[in-house]
Amino acid sequence: MSAPLLEIRGIHKRFGGLHALNDVSLAINVGEIYGLIGPNGAGKTTLFNVLTGLYQPDEGAFTFAGRDLFRKKPYVVVESGIARTFQNIRLFANMTALENVMVGQHVRTRTGVIGAVLRHPRARAEEAGIKTRAQELLDYVGIGRRHDELARNLSYGDQRRLEIARALATRPTLLALDEPAAGMNPSETEGLKKLMEKVRADGVTILLIEHDVKLMMGLCDRIAVLDYGKKIAEGVPEAVKNDPRVIEAYLGVAPQ
């Protein structure tokens, strides 16, 4: 079997006396949709923040595509091929949908943001390509016709799609989504599920935090469960759903 795409071993993260991640290890294979669930405060977002360089873990190891990413800065993580979205939408509210995606691509351009602002000839040529690609990404996530709309005027579901387009603009091999279905109605959630399946079919591995258990059960290849910073279960959805430790963590009582 080939090496995992992402592997973390023995990760610890403490905030003062709070042990937010306690010896967490997991491995995600190329092409998987891997889910992360757990009660509120279990440490899911903290793990995302560690994986994307926003938080420095206290101990452990973290490799991605064979590269050591332990305690690396967020831009190194993005350049290595990990992109993420946030639990609370973080778009540029007063920029158009197209501009939001164009910004996401600058991590992969030769001239970068400064060159683009100064409008070098090379930057101008690159800019045209960026614009075309941004439109393709908007089409890809299903909001191509809203390209000129300010992000803040998009519906909630479309803002979530725009965030995914912006993350895909960095050409990731792993897309990490923090509660992408939060606040969505059932038909928006179904559309999101189809989009994630398409992203995976196009070769991007997905790591997903989500509270919508039905969505997770129908979408993920494997699921890990965090509780009080510890990984208490991992496996295919059916096995995880019936695991007594998981039921206890969610209900607060051991199953009869």
Ligand SMILES: Nc1ncnc2c1ncn2[C@@H]1O[C@H](COP(=O)(O)OP(=O)(O)OP(=O)(O)O)[C@@H](O)[C@H]1O
């Ligand atoms: N920057 C921080 N400073 C102090 N404590 C933090 C910080 N970030 C997270 N925590 C704490 O770490 C614990 C885990 O939080 P985290 O946000 O990772 O949980 P979560 O599983 O994502 O929860 P939710 O499902 O509610 O989003 C919580 O007790 C939280 O208060």
